[in-house]
Amino acid sequence: MPLYEFQCKKCNETFTKKMSVKEMEKEKVLCPKCKSEDVKKVISGFYSVTSKKS
Ligand SMILES: [Zn+2]
Numbered sequence: 001m002p003l004y005e006f007q008c009k010k011c012n013e014t015f016t017k018k019m020s021v022k023e024m025e026k027e028k029v030l031c032p033k034c035k036s037e038d039v040k041k042v043i044s045g046f047y048s049v050t051s052k053k054s
Pocket residue numbers: 008009010011012013031032033034035036
């Protein structure tokens with residue numbers, strides 16, 4: 001599952017969220033700090049996350 005990076009436009013908090021493209025479409029991404037929906041996706045290249053396939 002890809003890891004997305006977001007930045008809150010209100011408090012400037014950056015956070016990452018692991019979600020599928022489908023989840024991305026139907027789920028609102030909230031800032032974990034101020035709970036604002038006003039977040040933008042930050043494209044910052046690929047993360048090398050070692051994930052176990054289960
Ligand atoms: Zn925020």
